[in-house]
Amino acid sequence: MKKLLIYLKDYKKETILGPLFKLLEASFELIVPLVVAAIIDVGIGSGDKNYILKMCGVMVLLGVVGLVSSITAQYFAAKAATGFATKLRHSLFEHIQRLSFSEIDRIGTATMITRMTSDINQLQSGVNMVLRLFLRSPFIVFGAMIMAFTIDVKAALVFVVTIPLLSFVVFGIMAISIPLYRKVQAGLDKILGITRENLTGVRVIRAFGKEASEISEFHGQNEGFTLMQMKVGKISALMNPVTYIIINLGIIVLVWVGAIRVNQGDITQGEVVALYNYMSQILVELIKLANLIVTITKALACAGRIENVLEMEPSIRENINSVSKTSKDIGKEEIRKDAVKVEFAHVGMTYQGAGAEALSDISFTVKKGETIGIIGGTGSGKTSLVHLIPRFYDVSQGKVLVDGKDVKDYSLKELRQKVGIVMQKSVLFKGTIRENICWGKEDATEQEIWEALEIAQAKEIVDNKPEGLETQVSQGAKNLSGGQKQRLSIARAVVKKPEILILDDSASALDYATDARLRQAIAGLKNIMTVFIVSQRASSIMHADKIIVLDDGKIVGMGTHEELKQNCEVYQEIYYSQYEKEEKHGEA
């Protein structure tokens, strides 16, 4: 929590004034019983109606002042709390954006979204509540006690016994029931799990005729959950009756002691009434305090979780000092054909938390303008390999060089500017098609956009939409088919004419004919782009200048289609499982 307090820094004034105004209100509230006592002892005692009227006026006045200071306090609290949450959300969002892929993988997007939304919301209401009540409730409890002492020390001793006893019971019951509530929550999660499982697996469950046994399992969980609820319910149901007993017995003792004191002539009847009123005030505030503590505990847990994310450092540290090349230099490089564009030198890579290497001892060079095919089974390391080029992950061994320079020596911006990537899962964002394509190049001209669409075989998608480029893409691009999404995300990567284009299994939803046309169009970009095509389909990569065959994170073959067909066992396996064996016979 400490680290998060800096986000309250800009609201210093509010964080201090809010509780202070609350205290002011509370102090006025504490005076009321004294005024009542005065009415009884002085007003009634002497039968002075004017005095009574005056005192009631004082009470109304106290109420007005209390109202004003309380509203002021609420305003400051709300302002500080919302301002705090806004700043925190901004920082957390910014922070998450800076995290590298390793951290994103480790935390998981679902978790990050929860941190950003419900956790921060909870924290916001926690801060709000604390600013409002944190000082007020204890102040009233102790204030009432002190006021009682000013009236009569001996009678006030009743408070000294009652309040600790009451606090002990209230917090004791909470201390017992809160962990139990957590168990109840776990029980509910279990029931939720079974229900979800039964929905996602409905076909399998019915195929195995397991309906009855599912019901009986659900019964068991449901029954256990109810019993647990009941058990906790019984304990927390004690809260009200027990506090009621304590406070009222306190009052009874108080009246008894008061009677003795009055009889001795130490206090007046009105003062007994005042003591009685203080006792009632304490009860109300203690219950508020208990609720406040629940809120604080929850908020603190949220704060801890948020802090964990904020403390996570991006594992990829960029070289900020890298000198960006001017466009002139790039122009010069264009001339140098045959230059080595990308080089992997004995690269090994291990994912965080994984035991085995995902890639080991990968070495190859790619010349400018070449097309490289990467093929292999699932989990063979294809995606891991291409993700090293824009430095989404860091190598654990060896080096990756782009234009002869270690990727670690580039600034991320400069490096990623060179690379256009189409990821396996094609993602478009809410907005127009134009806006989506312009992600690749902010200032793309009309002509550049259409060129990119044409290359990506996506022109017809846009042509078929009445609103053309201005067509809205809905959240998650639900209004587009898988193939359409894929082609548009290819266009997005192509539009900036990157020096290196990576297509990570990004034609899987395309039919063969479109795939072929796409490959042809990309082949036309040879003079400006170096292209990596990752695929499981032999047909997608067989025309590449060089094919890298991966198996279990190692290169098991490298060469052209013809070469590999002759000498690479894994490649043969893949190829012939997709193309008929007869072809082999036919050729042989």
Next chain:
Amino acid sequence: MAKHKSKEKSTMKKVLRYVGKYWYLVVLSIILAAVSALLTLYVPILIGDAIDLIIGQGKVDFTSIFAYLREAAIVVLVVAAAQWIMNVCNNKISYYVVRDIRKDAFEKLQILPLKYLDSHSSGEIVSRIIADVEQFSEGLLMGFTQFFTGVVTILGTLFFMVMLNPKITIVVVCITPVSLLLASFIAKKTYSMFRLQSETKGEQTGIIDEMIGNQKVVQAFLQEDNVLERFDEVNERLRKCSLRAIFFSSITNPATRFVNGLVYAGVGFTGAIAVVNGNLSVGQLSCFLSYANQYTKPFNEISGVITELQNAFACAARIFDFIDETPQTPEKEGAYVLEQVQGSVDLQEVSFSYEENQKLIEHLNLQVKPGQRVAIVGPTGCGKTTMINLLMRFYDVTGGKILVDGTDIRDMTRNSLRTSYGMVLQETWLREGTIKENLIMGKPDATEEEIVAAAKAAHAHSFIQRMPKGYDTEIKEGGEGLSQGQKQLLCIARIMLSLPPMLILDEATSSIDTRTELMIQNAFAKMMEGRTSFIVAHRLSTIKEADIILVMKDGKIIEQGNHEELLGQRGFYYELYQSQFR
């Protein structure tokens, strides 16, 4: 509107039916609520009486005070006991009721037609069975604990106050509505602010979902700054409208407190005057003051409870909608139990459509002899699941009939039909539990040896053994922690174990590496021997070896025959063959 009302009524009726089962608890709870509320109000009177006797120095009547205080102590204990028992009763009622509802909902889930489940997202259904039921439970509990007590308290307070002094009562009764009006006025005014806040929140969550969910793409395109800018714009708007909503709604408490203060001052004034005039004692005044403090509380509580109850009933209505959904056609009385399956499958004039106006399959005739292989071929999304749906009777045909071993599948028990098929789908599904528990789904009494043999046949044994606890390794929901290929192997092993007489296989190509895939092919081939099999096929070899090929496109079966016949037709299959396999 009228419809709305009648729906509300029927929801009410249904709730009452569930609650009615525990009527004795309800009666007990109501009695205890009345007792505790009335006695709670009696305590201040006793205390007031005692205070009245504390007149001044040397004039205190200790014996009488003691009597009053003793009575007060007894009443307090009775109230506390009544409250506790009442709370426990209320807990029981609401927990039992929602337990019953949850149970009914879950049982319903098992007999709902797949048509319903396919057309509703699982999130939506889960939220009904879990979140709505929880919300309902909370509302019900709150209703029971606070509604009745609140009403009794208000009536009781009024009664006691009138008994003490009618004039002062009028002061209280006149001023209190102001606090209620004020509260509802603020609530109304802030409603639109809260709506704006939740809309803005929704907008922001949208951005968060989209951007954080696809953080990798954002980074790949160096869009961090732009995205942050967009986020900040919404964030700032959210701050402004949150501040307004939170602040204005937070005025409610101080404002009602202020009105209560007024009531208090009013009572103090009129009461004190009455005391001076000799119409009231000081003890009664203090009692009045304590009533004035309590009187408004139940009003606020009740208005809170009413919104809560409305909410709860809305949830209940959604749950009952689900529970009352038409279940699948019940099985016929004495339905045939399919046993000793030969494996002949006969589709006669079968028609089927998901939507009435969108005909998919019409007059399909297909005879599969025992042991034959049927390959279902077509581009992705061609509707191969439709065939599986019909064969397994997940959906009923809309015309014609399907016979297994000469019996209409609608005349046999669903259970016996479905367990006669072994099904391996591409979307693997594993449940939370150990690997062993997952494997024995089709054969709960399998021995250790059988399980290992099946796993070996499916090439799953070696990786299972490498897992931390072997066959007793717990897998999480959805099989998290296992690779897609491993999950598939487990699903295959599951079928290998029960080895039913007919098979439905979805030839999975994408998620298993080539070597494993070859091994699975062998396993499949072994499994298919002598068994009628339907295979959603991607591999040419499988297709060519099939006895019958069904070519599907856009949900329809467009060609049917064996490889040579279909090539001869030079139709869609021919084209497909040329483009994909050449």
